[in-house]
Amino acid sequence: MTNTRKKHKIVRLRRSERLRVQIPISIILAFAIIFTLIPFMLTIMNSIKGHFEITTSIFSFPKLNDIRWDNYAKAFSYVGANIWNSVFIAFVQSAVLVIISAVMAYIFAEVKFFGSNFLFYIYIMVMVMPNELNTSENYAFVNNAGLMNSYWAVWLPGWSAAQASGIFLFRIFFMGQPKSLKEAARIDGASNVQLFAHIVLPMTIPIVVYRFLTGFTGAYNSYLWNTLVLQDEQKMSVITLLMLKSGSVKDNMDQGFGVLYAMYVISGLPLMVVSAISLKFFKGTEFASALKM
Amino acid sequence: MKSFLKKKYKRLIALIVFLAMGCVGLFLGYAHFTADASGAALAYETEGKMENLSAVSSTYDDSGYFLTTSVNSEGGERKFFVKKIGLEGQVEFQTELVRATGDSGEFTYVTGVTEDRVIAFTSNHYYLYALKENGLELLDTHQGNWNIAANPDSGVKNFAFDVHDGVIDIYSLHNSAGSATSIVVYAEKTTVIGDAFVSSVNREIKRVSGNKNKKLVSMGALVKGFAVTEDHQNIIAVFTTGKAMMFDTNLDGLAEVDPNEYEKKVKTITVGDGVTVTAAQYDGNNALYVFLNRDVYRITAEDFANSENEGYKPDYVVSLAEPGYFTTYNAQNNTLFAVSEDGNTVSAVDVENRKIDYTVKLKFGIRGMHASIGADAFICHWIDTRTERYEMTVYSFSELSQLDGATVGKVISLVFGYIGAALTLLLIVMLVSEKASEAVWSKVKWVGVSLWRSKWIYLVILPSFALLIMFSIYPSVSAIINSFFDYELGKPKEFIGWGNYEELFVTNKDLLLQICRNTVLLVGSYLFTQVVPPVFYAYLIMLLRNKSSVKIIRWFMYIPGLIPTIAAMLMWRYGIYGIDPNGAINIIIEKIFGPGTAIGFLVDERYAIWSILFIGFPWVGGFLLFYGALMTVPTEVYDACELEGCGLIRRFFVIDLPFIMGQVKYVSIGAIIAGVKSVGRIMATTEGLRGTMTLMYKLYDYLQADRLGMASTIAVIMVVLLAGISLARVRKMLKKENSYD
Structure with missing residues (x-):
């Protein structure tokens, strides 16, 4: 093609770039990422929880007033x-x-x-x-x-x-x-x-x-x-x-x-x-x- | 050289030399294959837990059998048995020891003192048995404050028997809770009447009173071993401090003496100053062998006579590889056996010639080693720390000396053997015809010169190649050979042909079926999860218009690689699949369906293997490889395709997939291989239980049990399975390489 540069680009999206395709793709990928990261988030969050807290509520964010940093100290030892x-x-x-x-x-x-x-x-x-x-x-x-x-x-x-x-x-x-x-x-x-x-x-x-x-x-x-x-x-x-x-x-x-x-x-x-x-x-x-x- | 070989007779001489070298080398190198198979390993499993096993001893009686004591705790009650075991491992009889009424103690030590008399002790009774063909017959029992506190595990011999003139003198030492030791002398008059001993206890059991409250003479230090001299008059005792003392058996005159003053009254020599005595062994003939860590010294009665001389030095015998903690002596060929603390190393010391005959390693990971010796055999028992089982093994001496695995000497012999054989062949050719010898010689010369020219290069290559041969080539060949042998560590090798395969395919048929099923499942699962989802995700990511989100996604995908794989498996095991305490999935289930409905994902046989297959969801995995490949597809092709009206899905199958077929094939091959070899996952989650056994895990199991023959068998099966795939992979790599040239 000759080198034509128009002032206003006519945007013609590829079929794959249309929004109705992009949205499901993004959703699927988001799910994939979340599920991939769940085990790791669980590990990190639970590593600073007390034992009781873990057994009762494994998914919850650690209570901010009860962060057990000493878990790490013990683990390190x-x-x-x-x-x-x-x-x-x-x-x-x-x-x-x-x-x-x-x-x-x-x-x-x-x-x-x-x-x-x-x-x-x-x-x-x-x-x-x-x-x-x-x-x-x-x-x-x-x-x-x-x-x-x-x-x-x-x-x-x-x-x-x-x-x-x-x-x-x-x-x-x-x-x-x-x-x-x-x-x-x-x-x-x-x-x-x-x-x-x-x-x-x-x-x-x-x-x-x-x-x-x-x-x-x-x-x-x-x-x-x-x-x-x-x-x-x-x-x-x-x-x-x-x-x-x-x-x-x-x-x-x-x-x-x-x-x-x-x-x-x-x-x-x-x-x-x-x-x-x-x-x-x-x-x-x-x-x-x-x-x- | 060439001129030398022109003379035919000189060639003949060379031929004979090389032939001899070849034969001798090959023979020496392979000699250990013809191991003496007379020797039996007996694995005795006691009912009940291992820590209850305390009163275990064994001794050899001259008729060729071992007497061993074992404890069974069945239903909480401890029973003591004496077994007579022959060299082939056959059990002649097993007699239960029954305590006399009124005996509240437990049997602590049993030993045969003469050809047909056996003595057993509890803490307050003494039992005399006659040794018959089919059992022990109780002859006599006496109560008394015998105080035989024996702890065979510690290797301390607390007493000695001196049999002479129909009298059994029993000397015992007591290591009481403190650091004092006392010697008690018992004399027992026995009268021999034909086949039965009539024993009459001499009520005058001699005890020397220290002070009014003490009835025993206290020595002031822990005794490690002692012996009675030839003339039955003196006792030699060695203390842990390294000092040895000689006493009159009557302990005359010691009663009034302060224990700390013994050294002045009693003949004393110093064997090792400040060095701990680890073991001591009486050779039954006037000499006491003392182990100071690794050094072995000999003490005899004469040494005490010399002790006043300043110039006295203990008689040094030999140095061992490991400190000896347990010893036993074979009087027939004057061999002292020393066993290391972990029970793993046994050295045979020829005390007359003051050298070590051989050192062998028995078994790794044992404790409580105890051994005794016979004319030509050695019986030992130990507790295997891994299985917590009590095992007894009988070795003949010839066997022990052959337990030494492949030695450097054998390898060198093999090398010389093969060189000799090759040269022999060469010379035979040269001897046969002049023309052939010309051709052969020129070829040999060319090879030799080229080899010599590259000598430095060979030197540089040597380390890598040596490693390769030692750890990759030889083991592979050896494994194939080993699979036809009954090969376990601590036993001599035995050829059993297809025996191992039989054991796998016939006796363990169900397990093998399970393994097959799991292998198929795993290979299928890996093939799918390592190809389909990653390609899918790579495709999706490529389609994303927003390039910055692509960057974010790539960043997130690094996170799984930050934690070691096994840790991730463990996370799945406890954090997600956990039951009681509940992991993530079970928490959700119980929230929805109520308590008690949790599923034992890894515990329940029906679900275990499927749960393992599911790990790694959503299997994003190695998408990066496919993504990189997809990026190289020229975009014009996409446009062309779209103009012709193909949708996304069709486009994928028609354009993208063929482009990345190379990567897909590569990953597939890797997935199949990983599926067959998979073990890490199983190990971290179910340890092979509940229907999840795989080939590799079984191999690991066999290795843990030291059953190398079976492990090799499994390895061979794996090779057969993987042979085709591995070859395909290597061929691919070679093709790729050629494409660069």
Whole structure:
């Protein structure tokens, strides 16, 4: 079309933009949002209520003259140390994983060496096998090697299981980067290490951060393996502790549900921090579409 | 190298060397598969609660059986049984111990003192039994202030028997509530008449009076163990303070002495100054082994003679991996067994050669370990802290030494074995023909040179690959193999072919059916809830004209991700589905329909699985992915479509859906896999009860019970189910990757 700019735009709404369509859409979406948020609003509101209040009126807004902030204090005393455990475990796990994935992906993408294809296909094969198959033998290994109740029992199998997909992701990215840039660097005499450190890596920082945050969230939320191998109350991850405590706290009339809900809320603190970081870092929808797979 | 191999005989030598290496390596590496299966685990479940189990002891009698005492609390009444158990786990007999009239105490300790005599004690009676083929026969019982306060759980041996010249000398130590310990010496004359003992209690039970009110001699510190010397004249006692003393059995001359002055009157040596003695064990022959945490020392009567010398140092035997809290001694092969406090580690110490023969881990998570030893077997019992069940296991010594799982040595042997085998094959080819050997050699050279050129790269790859092999490849292969074995922690591996599968498919058929049904339901549910509603919502959001409200919606949708998934499940469980106290839904129901009409969503079998499926309503979930994809649809297509008169709904199916088909497929595959693997949800809500068991949860159950064979079986089934899907997913990923090249 030629570039005609009329002074008064004639607005012709698409069928979808007419009001009689927009209103039902908005209503449906509003309902969806409300129902999605109900559990969370319940949790937050109830976390500052006393036990009796919860059992009688679960939906009501907490009475403003009876806000039990000490629910949070108690909750913190129960799970505070374990939150730090979980954070530490998840942090180390994700950080080392990202390093391993990036380095290995670079080696497979850029460096030509004998057997690189063969080894890479081994990684792919490993991705096919579900990692539940490894659980029983890893458990026996952890038991026999005396690693029970230590963080290594969580880290080592975790690194091994998750590295394949990370390597895959990074490799695709590295291979998608402009070849000419790398060739120019090589002509100038850059070694593999220098190429990696100065050119390839800086271009993939967003993916690295994304991978780290996703890995952190995944490791933080992980439940099954952590419960199996970390049985010591001081060392266990916060999720395991939540499961344990949920059974006992509610029987204690003195503390009751309020503390329980407060525990849920504060156990989400690290995740809130991660979400805040990722929101700042990844503005817009580029990532959603970029990760079309 | 090439010239070396030109000579045929040299090749022959090399062949033999590699062949030997291959055979030896493979054999050593796989050796633990041929475990000695003679050994039985007996799981005894006592009726009643575990904390009532107190008087448990076991001892080995020379005819090859163990005598164990167990307590049953049925209907609140405690009954004591003595069982005779053979090495295969067979129970020869079980006799109930009956107290004499007037005995108000409870049995505290039972032990066999000779081949056919068994003694039992309550706090105020002593019972002598003859050990017969099919039970115990009571020979004699006496009342007296025996004061055998035995607490087998603490591992403290409070008494010793010295049998000589037809006399059973019973020495007991009392750890009273305070920190004082007393020694009481009982002498009992018994006369052997053929098969029966006629016992006559020597009324002169020797007790040495301390002061007028005390009848016992108090030692001033807790005794950890003691022994009687060979000549039956002296007692060696080791105290928790690390000091050892030797007394005359008559306790002569001690009555008048202040306990704090004993050291001057009695021969004393210091084994560990200020280090706590954790256990002590008499070897039945004049030596007492003392455990100072991890270090083991030996004390004999001679040591006391040397105690005056300044240069005396306790005889150091060996250091253990873990502090020993319980010990037992096997006189036949001079082996001292030490068990760690958590009962998990057992070390066999060869005391003559002063070395540790082997260390094995028995079972994780047990307490109250108690063990005794025989000529070639070891029986131990413990309480499993997870199931609160009392378990007894008999191990032969050869078994114990093989409980050591795969060791580094075995892995290295395997590596050498395979290399040896490969080289053997290579050499055979080379020996056969010159031409073939040329081709083989040039190929080998090329491979070798390329490998060598990339040596640094291999070094860098090594950590990642090592991790992969150790935790992803080997376990997978091993799991497939293990599914054909009866493999439990703390027992040797046994090949049982399809046994595990039988157990799953035949004995647990109903459970398996339930699992199947749940898996189908979960996969269907995930497929739906992760695709249909998110696409629907993404579409709706895209249609919204007001773009700022879109931003608000996106902000709100981050909130579910702020709380850990399991916490969200728990919220659903208590806050929404709760019954008594009522969760949100039940509160509404009761408000409308009146009290008592609350529905047990997660408690009632009819509703449990459906309630679980419903979690997550309204399933907004991963709409962001679809939304991003929908955004890329060019708007001209919409206009064109509208001109042709298609409505919104038709437009969706004709234009938008095909555009996002890629994402839909991707999410579907993920949903199917998640459905088969789902466990977190079940764990947080119903713990697998009330009809909600799934595959993964059963695997977890088996792992908790240390039944690795069954766990592997389930894992194999899961792999079979998921094989097709996983392959499809990986193929998709590969195709995508190729599209970038």
